[in-house]
Amino acid sequence: MKTKTKALRALKAAFPHTLPVLAGFLFLGIAYGILMKSIGYGAGWTFLMSFLVFAGSMQYVGITLLSAAFNPLYALFITLMVNARHVFYGISMLERLKLSGKFKPYLIFAMCDETFSILCSATPEKEVDDGWFMFFVAFLNRWYWIAGSVLGAFMGDYIKFDTKGLDFALTALFVVIFINQWREQKRHYPAVIGVISSVICLVVFGRNNFIIPSMLLILLVLTFAGKKMKGESL
Template sequence: MNQKTIKYSFTKSLPVMAGYIVLGIGFGILLADKGYSFWWAILMSTAVYAGSLQYVGVGLLGSGASLLSTALMTLMVNARHLFYGVSMLEKYREMRGFRKLYAIFALTDETYSLVCGANVPEDVDEKWYYVLVSMMNQCYWVFGSFLGAFLGNTLSFDSAGIDFSMTALFVVIFVEQWEGVEHHIPAVTGLIISIGCLLLFGAEYFLIPTMLLIAAVLLAAKKQIERRAKHD
């Protein structure tokens, strides 16, 4: 690891920092609204570290959900990470020890968007880039969560609508990735399948079949997509 790797990683993480601090504050405020102290926000953001699931977790904690319900909800909300992990097998294969374990643990949506298609300069250590970006992003999230919970326990907030902030971040990421490539076959495929599954299965059950169908379609069309990308 060298200074150029640290600087490059920090620069790449800046857009996530802007989103994660704000989203973490939102999560902290929601958690404080349920009567939990800022220590709970720090603990969840350190040990769980799953943005959308943490937002859902606030509701689960408030409703006293059972362990089984919590486990099933966790699977449904985070099922997409199974596909993230599969696509990162080659990139993380040569990593060892703590770096590999932590990079796997910290592979959130936003971190995935920074590492899945990373083309790092030759003077940047690629493996350390994966770890540093992951670590920096989590630090932003932990700080935002702490700040939100601290403010939520100190000041009075109307928390209505705060949980929409995570949806807004996903929209921003989608737009950035759309603008970053010339062909949009994967994006359009994902949109069509997602809308179809939402209408067919409903909002509570569409996520897993959506991910399975998207993976199957993109795998079947992999060669055509790669040829189109090279042609562009």
């Protein structure tokens, strides 16, 4: 009974934080499901891809890989390049994941951009178990994506309009998450550093290659400037 109470309390605390992700993932998932259907993969295959792979942007790339000649080494290389940012997510979440107990393996698997953003900004109340809270944030976000993609696969036979531009929902989603983080955090050094570093790398490396350099620069700046930033506010 105690475990059930902990879980329900954590679910109630986590759900409101995931609502922006629900809106974004439904649109993005539907677009993904429609694209899967367009190359001949129905709801069953779409479900398996979203359930087992769960890699967001890599799943979109996977559509091209599924319709091209089989090349596992190329697929591996592309996957590492597209999802290399998760290495930085793992580094920054090391301390919190140590305290997550039995949920750690699932949190590692289900970590995505949106879940990482929520967990970085949202701290549950004292009476809410943090392990259960993190689990439900990851669990809900994952199933939003799965539900959207399967729905899109079912709708693929009936939707005939041009779906170009639907992926802008992801950009809008990150803007909403960023604004929420800015409002909830007292110190804005990390956000300011992130924006400035990203702009610099965008100018230097171009829009197709700036993500990994940006994360490296952000990591370096935060590592070396971390002590100085403690106790200060911006």
